[in-house]
Amino acid sequence: MDADSFLKQNAPRPRSAMADYWEDIKKLRAAGCTLEQVRSFLAANGVTVSVAAISKYIKRREAEGDTIAKAETPATAETPVERQKEAAPEPASSTTEKPAKPGKFEKKQSKTFGHSAKSDGINDLLK
Structure with missing residues (x-):
């Protein structure tokens, strides 16, 4: 058999x-671009x-050993959590809840959805 x-x-x-475009894709991803930006x-x-x-495609290339270098984060950069804490206003404590007494549990009422006050459906069938 020949070739x-x-x-x-x-x-x-x-x-x-x-x-x-692999080299360009690597450069974009290393710079922090999203996959949607790479698609664009x-x-x-x-x-x-x-x-x-x-x-x-990226996962396949990385599995073959061609990895993407991640961009270095400056040491002075804040973490997203720190920025969120600074930006978020403190919640106003307008409701005062009674602390639960040790050993006592409050029974929470279950919410019923879709039932009419006049008919319970199942109880009507069982009568």
Whole structure:
């Protein structure tokens, strides 16, 4: 069997359209771009793919050993939690709840939804 016959029987897997942009994808992801932003970049370059396809492609390339370097976070950067704590106003304590007495439990009333006050449905069937 020669190579031409072999190729006819075992056609190689087509190359992904994203392969030409792998270095750009790595650069965008390392800079912190989302998969949606990567999709927009590829679309601007004539490559129409879904976010899921990009994610799958990146995972496959990383599994092959071609990893994406993560961007370094400056040491002075605040964490998102710290920013949220600063931005969130303190809740006003307008309701005062009685503290529960030790050993005593308050029974909470269950909420009923979709029942009429006139008919209980099941009880009507059982009568």
